[in-house]
Amino acid sequence: MKKSIYEAPSIELVQISTIGKHSILNMGTSSVFEEVDDVEKLLNEYGSPLFLLSEKILRNKYNEFKDAFTEEGIETIIGYSYKTNYLPALCSILKEEGAWAEVVADMEYKLARSLNVPGSKIIFNGCYKTEAELNKAVSEDALINIDSFNELELLDRVAENLGKKARTGIRVNFMMGNMPWTKFGFNYESGEAKEAIEKISKKKNINFEAIHNHSGTFNVNPKMYSKSTRIIIELAEYAKKLGLNTKIIDVGGGFPSSNKLKPQYDIPGGSKYNETTLQQFSSAIMRHLKKAKHLFNNGKPILILEPGRAIVDEAMQLISKVVSKKKDANGNQSVVMDAGVNILPTAFWYDFEPKLANKLNGLNGNLNRKNKKNGNDHNRSVKMYGPLCMQIDSINESVNLPSVELGDVIVFSNVGAYNLTQSMQFIQTRPAVILLGPTGVELIKRKETWRDIFNLDTLPKRLGKSNGAY
Ligand SMILES: Cc1ncc(COP(=O)(O)O)c(C=O)c1O
Structure with missing residues (x-):
């Protein structure tokens, strides 16, 4: 050798x-x-x-995405997921293209409003919303996807105090192989999702509008969206029996970009992204939704998608x-x-x-x-x-x-x-x-x-030369 x-x-x-x-x-x-x-x-x-x-790639990606999920008789709304990248200029460009804002925290809500996104075009998600935040969201007509029974009670109280009905959706989760994402929303398998719908049907201050699911990010398997759509349809059917008219089916985000995952996070053999990828995800949803239009918004379903990565990664x-x-x-x-x-x-x-x-x-x-x-x-x-x-x-x-x-x-x-x-x-x-x-x-x-980093700090007088400044 x-x-x-x-x-x-x-x-x-x-x-x-x-x-x-x-x-x-x-x-x-x-x-x-x-x-x-x-x-x-x-x-x-x-x-x-x-x-x-x-800007050119960003606008193109948005439109490419929206086109892939556009289908006759279904109104498609893109709620851009702010957490993916909340550069104000980027969010503004997407707003110009027609995107709503999907936010999960007060700072994102405030950013959207500061960019003149009307409250009625904000989807307020997330597992922690304070009373003050809900108060603002209800008064500004945001769509609030509730995450728990506690939040439902709080929202009902907030709406009652405001003398206004809260535009409300429920977030649901389900088992998909060994990827449960059960931290968020009401579980389907345990019956909590149906229980939430039942409770809502008895609330006077809640306007039930949406059933929402978001499970994971960089999902490479369109089957996930098939399952999600089928479960939402089943829940909308249940809601209908209780006299609730679901307007919106919100399947969340999670669509992949053309990036390559490290092998340990990818499927065996590696996932492939090409010009048909988005269409495959769209078909997984539309296949079921087209047959269940009657269950949503009196036959004119509103489909909300909340992409982040799929729109902004390449830009x-x-x-x-x-x-x-x-x-x-x-x-x-x-x-x-x-x-x-x-x-x-x-x-x-x-x-x-x-x-x-x-x-x-x-x-x-x-x-x-x-x-x-x-x-x-x-x-x-x-x-x-x-x-x-x-x-x-x-x-x-x-x-x-x-x-x-x-x-x-x-x-x-x-x-x-x-x-x-x-x-x-x-x-x-x-x-x-x-x-x-x-x-x-x-x-x-x-x-x-370096100043930006230390701008929030204060130096007690006894430790510094001057009054808190250093
Ligand atoms: C509720 C919700 N919607 C949308 C998104 C956007 O996900 P992605 O960037 O994978 O499309 C996320 C991100 O985790 C989310 O939590």
Whole structure:
């Protein structure tokens, strides 16, 4: 057996280099970079890392989604799930497209109202709503999907005090294999869902409108929606017997994006996303709903969908720089980036395939850069870490890249969902976000500063020089 020569692990300190002059990026039709012609200028102006949101892709994804779930005789409403990404500019664009707001907390409710979403176009979900929040939601005609018997009693009282009927839905959950999601709503199998309907039928201050289910996120199996639709139909039938006219069937969100799950979270063999994917999910719902129209809104069902990920993931990309390179004990190459799981928490679940982006003059990052050492084009497996002082700050154990240099720009695609809203403020400030809109580049979130992080703190007088300021 041929012995390989031992090479000691090395760490190279970095001077971040500027990016090549012609950093025009082109990474396929779904790339936000078709809209960017000078990445160097962007990074110089807004700093690295940097999030980019494409207005064009966002609007297209919304309409693609809505079209897939549009069917004659059924009114389809998209309640965009704010928690997925609540950049005000993003929520406003979706509002312009006609989306309602699906919110699960007071801060999201307030954001929607501040963007002039009328209360009547807010779906208020979640397992914890305070009396004050319910008070506001009832008075502004929001649709409130209740989560428990306690909430039903509270809502009834709030509505009575306001002298107004509360627009109400019930959230239900059911067993789907070993994925129960039973934390939320009334369980179907135990009979609690029917019991909730029965209780509602006796309440004077509740206007029963909707039956809602949301089970999981990045569901790769359309069967889940078939089952959900069938259960909602059965419950609507039961409600009808009790004299309640269900208007709305709300099947929640959970639809996948084109991202790739890590094998341990995916189905065996890996799920495939293609142009028929949304249609498959739509058919799973429509197949049953079309036969049960009479049970909803006097034959004119209103179908609410609450997508998050499926609409916003593809609309955003993240650009980040290589800040150091090293080799581990086995000689494997790794790189440290200025973006890590602090701003890319979905790296725990997604198998991101980051691409080298700079100095490519419009060519695809992976394929066209010469390996400087041996003159070959071949890629190699590289471990990719973020900047946090934690070993778990690992974006990907094995990325296929040509040899990278310090200061190289790496692009992460499909990062619109659950990264900004679940980002972590731990030792690093969070990056700026720019919108690539019809009039060019607009800053929609400035980079966080160290001051932003400590702005909420107060230093007791006895510990500081001045009165609480430091
Ligand atoms: C009630 C509800 N609706 C919609 C969503 C959006 O889910 P997704 O981004 O998977 O579409 C969520 C997210 O967990 C949710 O809890």
